Amino acid sequence: MTSAMRKLTLIGANGMLAKAIKKLTPANYHIQFYDLPDFDITDRAQVLALQDSAPDIILNCAAYTQVDGCESHRELAMRVNGEGPGLLAEVAKDIDAVLVHVSTDFVFAGDKKEPYREDDPTGPLSVYGQSKLLGEQRILQSGLEKYFIVRTSWLYGQGGNNFVETMIRLARERTELKVVDDQRGTPTWTDDLAEAIFKLLAVVDAPHPSPLTPPSPYGIYHFSNEGECSWYQFAAEIIDQARNFESLQVENILPIPTEGYPLPAQRPKYSVMSKEKYKAATGMQVRDWRESLRNYFLERGK
Numbered sequence: 001m002t003s004a005m006r007k008l009t010l011i012g013a014n015g016m017l018a019k020a021i022k023k024l025t026p027a028n029y030h031i032q033f034y035d036l037p038d039f040d041i042t043d044r045a046q047v048l049a050l051q052d053s054a055p056d057i058i059l060n061c062a063a064y065t066q067v068d069g070c071e072s073h074r075e076l077a078m079r080v081n082g083e084g085p086g087l088l089a090e091v092a093k094d095i096d097a098v099l100v101h102v103s104t105d106f107v108f109a110g111d112k113k114e115p116y117r118e119d120d121p122t123g124p125l126s127v128y129g130q131s132k133l134l135g136e137q138r139i140l141q142s143g144l145e146k147y148f149i150v151r152t153s154w155l156y157g158q159g160g161n162n163f164v165e166t167m168i169r170l171a172r173e174r175t176e177l178k179v180v181d182d183q184r185g186t187p188t189w190t191d192d193l194a195e196a197i198f199k200l201l202a203v204v205d206a207p208h209p210s211p212l213t214p215p216s217p218y219g220i221y222h223f224s225n226e227g228e229c230s231w232y233q234f235a236a237e238i239i240d241q242a243r244n245f246e247s248l249q250v251e252n253i254l255p256i257p258t259e260g261y262p263l264p265a266q267r268p269k270y271s272v273m274s275k276e277k278y279k280a281a282t283g284m285q286v287r288d289w290r291e292s293l294r295n296y297f298l299e300r301g302k
């Protein structure tokens, strides 16, 4: 890997994943930050003006991430999660930059019984999933060749509203928690995803085996932590690990079916993703979700 300086434009720079990106950016990257209210990914003129700073990489962490909110704000979801990434692809193509875009396991219908691969058919069940799929399609349709679309799942990390923090808060306040046990997926720590994104970018800089036939590292990748669980099992593990750091009110955690906790947006029953493509491209292993949760607690405690 070369240590040439790289200019990185970080979109959605105040969000949860972006915080991990900032923390873990290698020394040879110079970052510029963009987020609401000064920068709006849906504003064509603002997005096209990104070319003025001539970034090597545009990394998009911006999204309308309220899954249930998307059901009642379809147009906004489609603009932010769908059309916005298309504009970024347009500018990346114009200036020959690499676009890294983060997508979601919710592009899948969840009717598989084994981990989803990158080329499996999509079938989003929610407006959020449809809007994120539109974002992927806009990038593919743009003709941009230098892109990474990284689908991830069940993200948690420092500085964000997420399931881990919600469970800890509820476990402080209540003696009983009921958590859905019939949706299975894989939690992902933002730090691990941020590291994975930089590993994929490093593949671009790595010398190719043959200059005549350079293999293209670009495309769609899946990245989550390793293993799988239901939301109920995730909650039980969170409470278990949190007890190493504080005492909690909660006494019982009860598994319930999805129907027992109705929400506006339908979620996939199963959205575990295969990381084989990522591992082959980077030569990296992926940490088990329980281990990453332990690391998150250690970081959080600092």
Ligand SMILES: NC(=O)c1ccc[n+]([C@@H]2O[C@H](COP(=O)([O-])OP(=O)(O)OC[C@H]3O[C@@H](n4cnc5c(N)ncnc54)[C@H](OP(=O)(O)O)[C@@H]3O)[C@@H](O)[C@H]2O)c1
Binding pocket: 011, 012, 013, 014, 015, 016, 017, 018, 034, 035, 036, 039, 040, 041, 042, 060, 061, 062, 063, 064, 065, 080, 102, 103, 104, 105, 132, 152, 153, 154, 155, 156, 160
């Ligand atoms: N969280 C998860 O469980 C999960 C799971 C799978 C995939 N993902 C994907 O992972 C990525 C990062 O998620 P995250 O949880 O880090 O998201 P996040 O914390 O909600 O951060 C998103 C950021 O984007 C900003 N933003 C929203 N609309 C914008 C616009 N029109 N123009 C510019 N910036 C805008 C937000 O600003 P405001 O806060 O001011 O709106 C926020 O700072 C997203 O692509 C998401 O779809 C997340």
